[in-house]
Amino acid sequence: MLDRLDSTLRRDPHRPAVLATTRTGAVRVRATRGDLADLADGCAAALRARGLRPGDTLGVAVRPGPRALAVLLAADRLGLRAAVLDPGAGPDVLRARLALARPSLVLADATAQAVAGWARPLARRAHLALPDLAELGPVATLGPRLPGCAPALDLGAPRTALPARPTGDADAAVVFTSGTTSRPRAVVHTRSSFAAGMAAVGALVDPRPHRPVLGGTFFVLVPSLAQGAPVALPARSPRVLARQLARLRPQATYLTPPQLRAALAADARFTGGVWTGSAPAGAELLTRVKRAGAARAWGVYALTELFPAAAVEQEEKAAFTGDGDLVGALLPGVRARTDDTGELLLAGPAARHRYLGEDPDPWVRTGDRGRLENGRLVLAGRCKDMVLRGAENIYPGLYEPALHVPGVELAVLVGVPAEDGDERLVALVQPRPGTDPRTLRAALAAPLARMGTARPDAVLLADIPLSGRSRKPDREAAARWAASRLTARRTGGTGGPGCGRRGGAR
Template identity: 80%
Template sequence: MLDALAHTLRRAGHRPAVLGTTRTGTIRTRATCGDLADLADAYTAALHARGIGSGGTVGVAVRPGPRALAVMLAVHRLGARAAVLDPGAGPDVLRARLALARPDLVLADATAQAVAGWARPLARRARLALPDLAELGPVATIGTRLPGSAPALDLTARPGRPPRPRDEDGDAVIVFTSGTTSRPRAVVHTRSSLAAGMSTVTKLVRPEPGRPVLGGTFFVLVPSLASGTPVALPARSSRVLARQLRRLDAQATYLTPPQLRAALAEGARFTGRVWTGSAPASTGLLTRVKESGADEAWGVYALTELFPAAAVEQAEKAAFGGDGDLVGAPLPGVEAKSGGDGELQLSGPAARHRYLGEDPDPWIATGDRARLDDGRIVLEGRCKDMVLRGAENIYPGLYEPGLHVPGVELALLVGVPAADGDERLVAVVQPAPGADRARLRAALAAPLSRMGTARPDALLLADIPLSGRSRKPDRAAASRLAARQLAARTRSAA
């Protein structure tokens, strides 16, 4: 599909490709198809001149947008692989990840370098506590260079013709996921698994030429642009995002649940089909999206290791009356099974090839407990999130969906260590803006009573901490928050 995208961009040079938004919500063209094609050609030549070729690795720390997409196209054309670096991970984590991926060159925009604070010393090859620093590779700045940034990537060099696009399979992208600073973990996708994932997205979303799509991820940009559809990058401000949605008239929108909640709080109206993932999407959230104008509202179950794996529309999710969180039937080509311990395992053409430094494995251990209900995946909670109270194993994911009554924004069940060495089970519920707390407590009484032996020891109404790039609920932080509030209650009662 990346090859198809390159042809599409060249054929439709004048057509808008990537759209941006001003603070007032005015839609503007950030790059035409021709701009992207020219930029990809320039990056391809510049990287080729730096010796990047088949089997090479390029670290990429560039904000989503035209430059990031053009870099990915250039790396793909040269038969190299891109290691995606998150500037917000912190210098220690970044250095550990660089040491694992060992890129031949790191490309970073000035903003990423300012956030990370690592590129300048790395470029100068000084002050880093890494014995093999010289093997980590140099850094080059993409886009506007600010004082203190690494040297700019030279786009003036025009060496001999770069190699023809590569047809055979091979590593395409490295995406870092779970792991520690001392032992980072990275997912390796091949050209074929990446293509399979983008093909699945295309069949699922069905982008039509002309009418724009709203979304900023690679899996939105590539299939949409390859189909002749312009893509609008979501505004960072929720207020501007709401204005953007009103003016854009998007045929499809992909936003994370936190982005959706923030936009809804600003009175956003939706059009076409809306998709959300990267964090749990409750029935209530999908319902609010449809009530705000969307024709359809879909929750997407996806992992870094396999994107996308399953999807469910609001109507089907709302009709589900069983325990757990229905995330839908596996998408075409995806195989699902439950291991002996109840852990969901997935496989398929879009599955990652391996973890960097490890042997290939066709099955992905998701870390989610799940069951198959008439061929549909129903999540029952994260394996590691199990709470042991007394002699009972309690899996929060079985019960959390039932806590999303009207007026609830988010809900978690977390364990809090007790003085006797046991755990207390606490329901931490985040009220929706403007919700009446007394009425909310009354509405929660019924679902809490139905939890039987898993009924929580306490109910707290509080904002749930979020973490990570996708702003997922942070269970560890929520547990600490619950512990503090319970301790404060005990002190005040004494």
């Protein structure tokens, strides 16, 4: 797939590759095929000049777009392992992830450096306690450099000595998922598993040359560009996104369920096929998309560990009357089974090789309960603690320790259903006896601010229910109580029975 993409980019270099849309809906070319190929070559030469060699780890904190794609293509060209870093995860989590990955170099754009605190003046101003970067490897800026940012990556290095792409299989990417700040967890994909995933997406979407595709993920960009289709990055504003869809009339669109709901609220019209995933997509949402003009509307079941795994079209999903959530037929090569607890396990060519620091395992634990019915996969709810808000996976274990400030006896993060079908993230904090609620909320302000995009929607002070012989927090009971309390707030009720031995929320 990447060989085909490289060939396509160098053929007809003046053709558009990445499109952008103005606020009025006007379409402009953000990067041509030649621009992408040139930037990828420049990045590869610069990284090689910095001494990076096959097997080294490259940290990548660059916003989605042409630069990020060029960096990943350059890493593949040199046989590097790209560790994808999310500055929005908060400095404590980011620091732990960097310490585990130990990149030889971190490439970051100016925005990522400002968010993560790598720009030292900004870090001091934000009172961030960050590690010595010398322990983690040097940092270089890709793209426009602002005051306080790391030195720019030198894209002027000679390109004549660039090696051919390595042959054989090896680590390609590290993508962080769950774990804690003391023991972060990361998925390791190899070149072959990435290639299988991209080939599966290409077969599912089957993009045609020269007609635009709307989507922003790596698994959308690569197959589309390899087939000769230009890609438009989705606008953030729902109104601008609606104008973008009207102007582009894309042959294929990939948006998350929250993006779809926002676009529909802005009276967006769709064309061609629409694919959605990263969060549950019900039959009602897919039906609305088809009513808004889409020829086909697909829900895609995928995980960071295996992308994609199954897909279902709206008509089939709407006709399903059984118990659970039909997510469709397994895609070619994907195998499924359940363990003794009913948890769904998946395997296949696109499955991750291992978790960083752990032994390889062909079977991916999904955290979902599921079953196969006539070759179709039906889910029956999640068995992980993970909370899915919007299209973002939030793992409570990453953030709960930070909530245990003085005066806190116990704290958990739980997801509660929202009216729009999404989940809300709620922090349930049990104060120690005699703790003043106002003082405690003030103490929680700093750790909450450091949670980045995982900051909860609500903080409730209450006793947390316990269960089992070990008296562990009962998350299901806590989530039910939090949901009833939030409902009571909206309706002016009492919120039902108390939570825990003292009951009530403060």
